Amino acid sequence: MTFAGHEEDLFPADDGLFADTFSEDSVYKFFGQEVKISQKFGANLGVAAPVWDAALQLCHFFEQQSFDLRGKRIIELGAGTGIVGILAALLGADVTLTDLPLAVPQLKANVSANMPITGWPSVTPTVLPLSWGQDQLSFPSNWDLVLGADIVYLTETYPLLLETLVHLSKNGAVVFLSSKMRKEHGTPGFYEENLPDRFHVDLVRCDVNQNINIYQASLRRDLKVK
Structure with missing residues (x-):
């Protein structure tokens, strides 16, 4: 769950969040599908390393x-370990997983680890860097679903996230966001x-x-899309 901005601020090398560097491999099961996730705990990845509960809740x-x-065209923001997007790809979706550049290698490794013996049901998931509010215009707007799990916790990123969601949803995408509702981080205020x-918002879980x-949102058509 990572954000646009200066990576050295979002992934501080000396914050002590994960003082030791180690890997933890886990297997999760949804829809009868096993998802194998490797979590690379270390100073370089910071908050992008773990599988967060909000991601598991969205899968459930x-x-x-x-x-x-x-057949759904899906983009996941702040994908981190990639568990949500990888599950969607295993279920036959055309998935693009995005995060800041530092998280891309972990995403690619987890995608590779989950490729079925018979190949992906639809297409191989795409992994790309995406910094909110900066390069979202490099991405199309013709998605069916836009997903995010535990990506709402830094108030300074909220306008950037909103700008990105608006662009990605211009052609009718449905947004699903799963969040730990941290009052100290202003998460309720975002929703x-x-x-x-800019969106019609419904609490669905x-x-x-x-x-x-978990919130479901769709772009408000009574407002002019910029």
Whole structure:
């Protein structure tokens, strides 16, 4: 779950978040599909290293709602380990996973580790760097779904994220965002103020125990798209 901006600020080398460098391999199962995720804990990746609970919640949500992702064009923002997008690709979606450049090698490694013996059901997932508010115009706007898990926690990035979501959703994409609702980071404010400024927003799942909400959003057509 990473953001646009200066990478040295978002992935500080001496913050002590993960003082030791090590890998942890885990296997998750959704829709009968096993997703193998390697988490590279170390100073270089910081918050992009772990599988966050909000990502697992989004996977569970799609499973419980029996979402048919076959043939869907999907882009994931701040993909981190890539678990959400990789699951979608295993279910037949055409997926593009994005994050800051430092997280791209981890994403590519996890994509490679999950390639089925018979090949991907649709196409091989694409992994690309994307810094919000800077280079989203290099990406198309013809997505079916835009996904993000635990990417809303730095208030200075909220306008950049909103700008990126607007561009990606111009042609009718549905946005699903799963977030730990951290009041200290202003996360509720993004969903109560920033996102509704340009999107119709619905709360589709609320996990009180984990303090994680999932929101569905679509671009407001009563506003002129810039």
